[in-house]
Amino acid sequence: MTDLSNVSESAPSESKYVCVNCMKPVESLYTEYSKEVIRITECSKCKKIADKYIEYDTVLIFNDLFLQYSAAYRHLLLNTNFESYARIGMLFILADAYNKWILRQTHLQSARVYDLEWHFYEALIKSSLECFTYLLTSYFLSLYIIGKNSKMHPFKFFVGRSVVGFFGNIFVVFSIIWHLHEYESYRLLMKLFIFISQIQVQKTLCPSLTTTMCVIIVMISIAARVGIGFIFSYFISTFSTI
Incomplete structure (x- = not known):
């Protein structure tokens, strides 16, 4: 029990x-x-x-x-008093950063040790920015749609629990261990799993919204996350060529 x-x-x-x-x-x-x-x-x-x-x-x-x-x-x-959402959120970010780092290394023929280390830090910063962008976008979109006069969870409560939607990142690490990340179909399946998890979290935290509206909020938040990731990658590539 x-x-x-x-x-x-x-x-x-x-x-x-x-x-x-x-x-x-x-x-x-x-x-x-x-x-x-x-x-x-x-x-x-x-x-x-x-x-x-x-x-x-x-x-x-x-x-x-x-x-x-x-x-x-x-x-x-x-219904639980679990308070370690920040810790598991960092774990999910590290898993996503490791996935980004591994995928990048597979496209590099060779790299020096300090380049490998910098590439991981780069992936970690990118994953952190993407995660925070998603969480902030989903919160403020939900707040805007629900309205300030309606019942809405506090910022810390909402954002803290929203990280659960990223728990599929752990399976991405397992896929790397088992060499499944090399298959595009498996990577797409993991992205779909995380997408569904984020919808479930959104529906749980915003029960007054319809399922369709929750899907739209998640999709816009994902678009914002992808956008900030693209901007970060563009900035790093531009900076590294100077």
Whole structure:
């Protein structure tokens, strides 16, 4: 069973937990009668268990995230007290930078050691800029569409949890280890996986928006991310030829 220290019996007054099935707020996820006896809350709206994942092992939750189950995203992003989003965000950025670095090295016949090191730092800066551009674009687009008078998650909450949409970058590193990155079809599949993950995160954090609108926000944010990456690459190539 999952360690219930990641969830709490009752939510703070300004940020209630939600039912992972219907996204309606619930006052508590479970009631603890003793260390051995708990009763999971039943949603008064849909009459289902509000969050079944509080009893799931971490591996099972990760499996459902991999399978793109919306309920798993809602549990992780809205019903846990996980606070290390900055750390996992940096991990995803490092994975993306490593992928960029490896792909660049495959097109170079030879390179000096300090060139290899600089190329990695270059890839790391580029990945960081792309990630931050995506997060900022998605937040301010969501804020603009939802409206300042409507309920919107705080900036730190939204941006921190949005990094979960990049967790597919970890599989990109695995693909390099298994030499799957050489296949264009696999790289496209990973990009599609990350795209779907970002849509799931957007839908979870902005439930008042339609799926179509969430897809549009994600696509515009990706376009902004690609654009800043292109500008950075152009600047580096121009600077290196001077």
